[in-house]
Amino acid sequence: MATAVITGGTDGIGRALADTYLGRGHQVLVIGRDREKGQAFVDAAGGRARFLPADLALVGESRRALAWIAETYPRIDVLVLGARFHRSTRAETAEGLESNFALYYLSRFLFSHGLVGPLSRAPHPVVLNFGGAGQTGPVRWDDLQLRRNYPGTGALGHGAKLCDLLGVSFTRIHRDTPIRYVLNHPGVVATSFAGEYDRVAAAQVELLKATGKTAEQAVAQILPYLDDPPARLTAVLEGRRVPTDTGSFDPAEADRLHRITQELLAGLPR
Numbered sequence: 001m002a003t004a005v006i007t008g009g010t011d012g013i014g015r016a017l018a019d020t021y022l023g024r025g026h027q028v029l030v031i032g033r034d035r036e037k038g039q040a041f042v043d044a045a046g047g048r049a050r051f052l053p054a055d056l057a058l059v060g061e062s063r064r065a066l067a068w069i070a071e072t073y074p075r076i077d078v079l080v081l082g083a084r085f086h087r088s089t090r091a092e093t094a095e096g097l098e099s100n101f102a103l104y105y106l107s108r109f110l111f112s113h114g115l116v117g118p119l120s121r122a123p124h125p126v127v128l129n130f131g132g133a134g135q136t137g138p139v140r141w142d143d144l145q146l147r148r149n150y151p152g153t154g155a156l157g158h159g160a161k162l163c164d165l166l167g168v169s170f171t172r173i174h175r176d177t178p179i180r181y182v183l184n185h186p187g188v189v190a191t192s193f194a195g196e197y198d199r200v201a202a203a204q205v206e207l208l209k210a211t212g213k214t215a216e217q218a219v220a221q222i223l224p225y226l227d228d229p230p231a232r233l234t235a236v237l238e239g240r241r242v243p244t245d246t247g248s249f250d251p252a253e254a255d256r257l258h259r260i261t262q263e264l265l266a267g268l269p270r
């Protein structure tokens with residue numbers, strides 16, 4: 001049976017994708033922190049659905065989750081990286097990492113590279129990462145964890161830029177596998193906008209919720225690219241393919257970020 005693993009699958013676009021793949025007969029694992037939402041998904045879906053509670057902002061929990069997933073699912077056909085949590089004010093995790101950097105980028109780095117084995121056993125494996133599709137940037141090379149002038153909502157954009165570069169380095173490193181990598185910027189989508197917002201950002205979020213497309217519309221825009229990815233690396237902006245041979249997807253920058261990330265992870269306790 002085909003398998004879909006979806007971080008952030010308890011809500012928003014991730015949940016809509018989880019429902020879509022269940023409808024197609026996949027077994028679906030969703031990962032999030034909210035046990036009620038996770039259980040609601042399992043209850044609504046029946047035997048092919050599972051929920052794994054994990055705080056993916058913590059490297060230790062991401063690693064534990066990955067070990068369990070790799071043991072439980074020898075083959076993964078679809079990996080969706082959708083967990084995010086916005087903070088208007090900078091915060092650090094218990095491991096001392098900036099929370100948005102840790103969740104939006106580092107957990108996606110760990111999940112992408114950490115599941116290459118099970119992904120490679122699927123006939124047409126695909127990873128969907130909600131990056132910036134070339135629309136965000138530049139990288140703050142001297143301040144990846146946003147210590148100075150924390151940009152509020154811009155922190156998500158910075159994480160999305162890092163995810164674009166993750167897609168570039170991933171497809172270079174794993175070029176001998178069948179895995180295809182899709183970077184998607186869905187535009188404004190009326191979801192839960194999980195996060196802790198100050199007054200101004202909260203008002204902006206309410207506006208976005210009132211004007212955004214539905215999660216189902218966002219899924220309809222990206223699904224054709226997941227079903228038949230046109231290239232090893234594909235970037236999609238609101239259903240439109242974006243070229244990846246531009247400066248936004250610079251392989252040298254991608255290599256640099258990959259090296260920095262490996263060093264950072266090597267310095268964390270196992």
Ligand SMILES: NC(=O)c1ccc[n+]([C@@H]2O[C@H](COP(=O)([O-])OP(=O)(O)OC[C@H]3O[C@@H](n4cnc5c(N)ncnc54)[C@H](OP(=O)(O)O)[C@@H]3O)[C@@H](O)[C@H]2O)c1
Nearest residue numbers: 008011012013032033034056083084130189191192193194
């Ligand atoms: N919505 C938009 O307008 C928009 C625009 C551009 C890009 N995107 C991108 O699209 C993707 C999906 O966004 P969305 O709006 O659909 O999401 P959302 O409704 O805000 O839901 C976020 C998901 O992340 C999970 N999550 C949050 N913190 C977590 C943590 N520490 N550990 C594990 N899971 C965690 C939540 O699960 P729990 O509640 O169970 O913890 C939830 O399932 C994101 O990458 C987002 O940046 C969205």
